[in-house]
Amino acid sequence: xxxxxxxxxxxxxxxxxxxxxxxxxxxxxxxxxxxxxxxxxxxxxxxxxxxxxxxxxxxxxxxxxxxxxxxxxxxxxxxxxxxxxxxxxxxxxxxxxxxxxxxxxxxxxxxxxxxxxxxxxxxxxxxxxxxxxxxxxxxxxxxxxxxxxxxxxxxxxxxxxxxxxxxxxxxxxxxxxxxxxxxxxxxxxxxxxx
Amino acid sequence: xxxxxxxxxxxxxxxxxxxxxxxxxxxxxxxxxxxxxxxxxxxxxxxxxxxxxxxxxxxxxxxxxxxxxxxxxxxxxxxxxxxxxxxxxxxxxxxxxxxxxxxxxxxxxxxxxxxxxxxxxxxxxxxxxxxxxxxxxxxxxxxxxxxxxxxxxxxxxxxxxxxxxxxxxxxxxxxxxxxxxxxxxxxxxxxxxxxxxxxxxxxxxxxxxxxxxxxxxxxxxxxxxxxxxxxxxxxxxxxxxxxxxxxxxxxxxxxxxxxxxxxxxxxxxxxxxxxxxxxxxxxxxxxxxxxxxxxxxxxxxxxxxxxxxxxxxxxxxxxxxxxxxxxxxxxxxxxxxxxxxxxxxxxxxxxxxxxxxxxxxxxxxxxxxxxxxxxxxxxxxxxxxxxxxxxxxxxxxxxxxxxxxxxxxxxxxxxxxxxxxxxxxxxxxxxxxxxxxxxxxxxxxxxxxxxxxxxxxxxxxxxxxxxxxxx
Numbered sequence: 208x209x210x211x212x213x214x215x216x217x218x219x220x221x222x223x224x225x226x227x228x229x230x231x232x233x234x235x236x237x238x239x240x241x242x243x244x245x246x247x248x249x250x251x252x253x254x255x256x257x258x259x260x261x262x263x264x265x266x267x268x269x270x271x272x273x274x275x276x277x278x279x280x281x282x283x284x285x286x287x288x289x290x291x292x293x294x295x296x297x298x299x300x301x302x303x304x305x306x307x308x309x310x311x312x313x314x315x316x317x318x319x320x321x322x323x324x325x326x327x328x329x330x331x332x333x334x335x336x337x338x339x340x341x342x343x344x345x346x347x348x349x350x351x352x353x354x355x356x357x358x359x360x361x362x363x364x365x366x367x368x369x370x371x372x373x374x375x376x377x378x379x380x381x382x383x384x385x386x387x388x389x390x391x392x393x394x395x396x397x398x399x400x401x
Numbered sequence: 402x403x404x405x406x407x408x409x410x411x412x413x414x415x416x417x418x419x420x421x422x423x424x425x426x427x428x429x430x431x432x433x434x435x436x437x438x439x440x441x442x443x444x445x446x447x448x449x450x451x452x453x454x455x456x457x458x459x460x461x462x463x464x465x466x467x468x469x470x471x472x473x474x475x476x477x478x479x480x481x482x483x484x485x486x487x488x489x490x491x492x493x494x495x496x497x498x499x500x501x502x503x504x505x506x507x508x509x510x511x512x513x514x515x516x517x518x519x520x521x522x523x524x525x526x527x528x529x530x531x532x533x534x535x536x537x538x539x540x541x542x543x544x545x546x547x548x549x550x551x552x553x554x555x556x557x558x559x560x561x562x563x564x565x566x567x568x569x570x571x572x573x574x575x576x577x578x579x580x581x582x583x584x585x586x587x588x589x590x591x592x593x594x595x596x597x598x599x600x601x602x603x604x605x606x607x608x609x610x611x612x613x614x615x616x617x618x619x620x621x622x623x624x625x626x627x628x629x630x631x632x633x634x635x636x637x638x639x640x641x642x643x644x645x646x647x648x649x650x651x652x653x654x655x656x657x658x659x660x661x662x663x664x665x666x667x668x669x670x671x672x673x674x675x676x677x678x679x680x681x682x683x684x685x686x687x688x689x690x691x692x693x694x695x696x697x698x699x700x701x702x703x704x705x706x707x708x709x710x711x712x713x714x715x716x717x718x719x720x721x722x723x724x725x726x727x728x729x730x731x732x733x734x735x736x737x738x739x740x741x742x743x744x745x746x747x748x749x750x751x752x753x754x755x756x757x758x759x760x761x762x763x764x765x766x767x768x769x770x771x772x773x774x775x776x777x778x779x780x781x782x783x784x785x786x787x788x789x790x791x792x793x794x795x796x797x798x799x800x801x802x803x804x805x806x807x808x809x810x811x812x813x814x815x816x817x818x819x820x821x822x823x824x825x826x827x828x829x830x831x832x833x834x835x836x837x838x839x840x841x842x843x844x845x846x847x848x849x850x851x852x853x854x855x856x857x858x859x860x861x862x863x864x865x866x867x868x869x870x871x872x
């Protein structure tokens with residue numbers, strides 16, 4: 208995983224609550240067996256009409272936001288299906304930061320595995336950022352969002368922060384704990400399935 | 402202070418614990434299916450890793466599989482490749498697979514308990530959010546993403562922040578338990594707590610309203626925990642639980658000694674404290690019908706499609722979201738729910754496709770016909786459910802009423818196989834999600850119980866199943 212670096216772009220406002228992962232990447236694209244190339248399917252049914260023409264009223268189709276890497280949206284973002292394809296699609300499309308008042312649990316955890324930083328901010332602040340016209344800087348190391356006029360601190364667990372900043376391979380880290388896992392297994396009362 | 406059931410299971414599975422860090426949790430059972438696993442196996446291959454415990458890992462194919470003409474090659478090439486990839490991966494990594502021709506094939510959350518793979522007090526994960534279903538047996542069971550699937554395959558463990566605990570008490574007795582079902586209980590709960598009400602928590606369902614339920618009904622409750630935002634839902638095991646799992650294909654040899662231990666230990670202590678609580682009284686609840694595009698947008702069958710301002714109670718974001726939902730659903734506020742006409746009926750999914758669901762629905766339709774212009778189908782949750790239903794003659798009741806009787810799989814719950822709604826079609830569905838496009842682009846989903854779906858199939862619109870003459 209690539210290490211997370213400072214980001215400075217305009218924000219893309221997606222003014223909706225409870226955006227579910229079925230909308231982020233619809234089911235017809237879950238049949239692929241690779242992780243790459245999901246960006247073109249991001250918000251597919253919102254972005255395109257039945258003839259695969261871009262819908263003009265959807266925010267991602269506004270050229271102004273073309274180079275934005277920061278999505279600002281409503282509460283409970285990423286609810287529903289556990290599909291990590293949703294995160295792969297956001298990342299492949301170019302979003303590296305998602306700001307919302309709250310996230311669904313599985314989606315939130317999936318973000319960190321793919322180098323995306325989900326930031327929880329109080330609703331008032333999120334509303335304000337949605338209307339921020341200039342660039343927003345995201346500084347993970349110092350846990351700060353910087354607009355033209357203000358600096359906004361944000362919370363993140365120290366563990367998740369290191370995973371992102373160092374782009375760590377979590378599995379490699381865990382496999383170094385082999386002796387602890389084996390020790391646990393010796394005492395487990397739960398029988399094998401087969 | 403005593404511990405909750407969740408805390409007991411959690412504590413028994415902590416491999417490593419450090420302050421201000423997630424804990425490393427051991428996984429007892431890992432269920433795998435074709436859609437969320439290919440990239441995980443590929444990750445193992447790229448890094449030259451193996452599956453640490455193939456003996457704790459079980460795979461089946463359910464999301465993608467066709468529900469008819471199983472003898473023919475799969476027409477959709479991408480589906481065929483995904484299914485073939487699972488076969489190849491299971492062979493390469495030594496994992497037991499129930500493929501499309503296996504008598505044990507079915508929706509992963511239906512076959513786990515049926516085969517005795519699901520056990521009380523265990524941790525169970527799967528790359529599917531409805532893994533919460535297994536919590537009905539007092540297991541800590543939750544959905545994970547594909548990166549976590551890879552992590553569990555490689556290490557049999559997961560890093561996890563300890564969630565908060567949430568007790569949902571279900572009190573009272575339903576007046577007509579055939580017409581007002583477990584589905585109506587869980588939909589009422591979600592209507593009250595909202596789609597994110599359980600976020601960050603593990604729910605324990607308790608109270609007489611829960612202990613009265615059969616195991617299959619308890620699975621319906623736990624299944625939809627995720628629709629209330631909770632990653633897992635738990636019910637303390639009791640004699641019904643132990644009886645259900647006795648003498649299944651993979652029931653452990655030392656089962657009775659395990660039961661003794663579970664009976665003694667797997668319950669929340671009386672002085673334990675939950676971080677959050679909610680109580681639902683069910684004496685007077687009605688059958689539920691969802692009207693919007695998330696499962697909390699639900700009302701009684703006797704009510705009208707709500708006005709956004711009433712639904713949102715002053716919250717502007719909720720109001721906007723209700724307006725959008727009504728537009729998508731093509732519904733007018735004030736319309737009685739019973740006047741909503743439907744085009745399709747789907748009885749299936751990991752929420753409501755077990756034997757009891759099919760038996761109850763068949764009682765409603767016995768000797769009658771599906772309304773003209775309505776297309777109705779039953780997709781049993783597993784090949785075992787299908788076989789048991791056929792032995793009881795349930796298939797004939799459905800077929801005689803002009804329902805289609807299919808092979809098992811996830812089917813139209815998420816429409817990854819050919820079973821989808823056409824744009825604009827309206828469906829009474831026993832599944833769990835009414836999201837935009839979930840059952841097909843432009844499709845409109847109303848979530849209901851199996852008996853409510855059966856009744857709607859007969860009448861061509863929603864009806865209060867309590868008023869029909871059946872059973």
